[in-house]
Amino acid sequence: xxxxxxxxxxxxxxxxxxxxxxxxxxxxxxxxxxxxxxxxxxxxxxxxxxxxxxxxxxxxxxxxxxxxxxxxxxxxxxxxxxxxxxxxxxxxxxxxxxxxxxxxxxxxxxxxxxxxxxxxxxxxxxxxxxxxxxxxxxxxxxxxxxxxxxxxxxxxxxxxxxxxxxxxxxxxxxxxxxxxxxxxxxxxxxxxxxxxxxxxxxxxxxxxxxxxxxxxxxxxxxxxxxxxxxxxxxx
Numbered sequence: 001x002x003x004x005x006x007x008x009x010x011x012x013x014x015x016x017x018x019x020x021x022x023x024x025x026x027x028x029x030x031x032x033x034x035x036x037x038x039x040x041x042x043x044x045x046x047x048x049x050x051x052x053x054x055x056x057x058x059x060x061x062x063x064x065x066x067x068x069x070x071x072x073x074x075x076x077x078x079x080x081x082x083x084x085x086x087x088x089x090x091x092x093x094x095x096x097x098x099x100x101x102x103x104x105x106x107x108x109x110x111x112x113x114x115x116x117x118x119x120x121x122x123x124x125x126x127x128x129x130x131x132x133x134x135x136x137x138x139x140x141x142x143x144x145x146x147x148x149x150x151x152x153x154x155x156x157x158x159x160x161x162x163x164x165x166x167x168x169x170x171x172x173x174x175x176x177x178x179x180x181x182x183x184x185x186x187x188x189x190x191x192x193x194x195x196x197x198x199x200x201x202x203x204x205x206x207x208x209x210x211x212x213x214x215x216x217x218x219x220x221x222x223x224x225x226x227x228x229x230x231x232x233x234x235x
Contacts, residue, residue: 004189006090008035009067013094022188027162038067048230049122051222052153058117063108064125068095075100115147121154130198132179139214152233158203161227204229
């Protein structure tokens with residue numbers, strides 16, 4: 001991994017001539033993303049992220065924290081204990097420079113011997129497990145990191161709307177073998193290309209079924225106007 005996403009974050013934080021990220025997936029065309037968006041304030045965040053931060057409580061784990069904007073708000077404005085983790089060393093360096101007290105280069109799947117009251121998976125964080133077949137192990141791991149009465153707050157989208165209608169009024173989905181929410185991401189930054197990686201958008205019903213199968217309760221907290229939602233999972 002070239003860590004281009006993290007490089008863009010660190011360039012922005014250190015004012016090192018940051019440029020837009022170029023993103024493309026197997027179901028969407030090339031698009032530009034301003035890295036400044038990752039540094040948004042609470043007021044600039046979508047309502048779902050604001051709601052998740054309002055619901056956050058106790059000792060918090062921010063998984064895939066990126067530039068750390070959610071952690072920073074929880075730490076500085078709500079005076080909560082937050083651990084911000086990301087697999088990107090550049091992003092974590094930026095988080096530390098921004099003043100996050102506990103920012104670590106860490107894969108959540110290898111995190112041990114710590115438990116939390118709230119686990120945040122924002123900006124479609126559940127997608128990091130890559131494929132639907134990985135969801136059971138992912139949920140089992142997250143559950144092992146929860147204190148009694150703890151919660152997992154995550155947002156995602158049902159991307160069925162991106163597929164064309166078929167002759168029967170349903171949706172034409174290219175493959176019967178794979179879950180339609182699975183995509184391959186490509187990221188470019190300053191003329192470099194990141195190694196393609198798997199990502200997943202999970203619809204709420206599929207998430208609910210996976211949660212139930214792994215002894216977790218699922219609750220739909222908020223629905224957006226474009227197939228997006230915020231959900232809470234708890235033991």
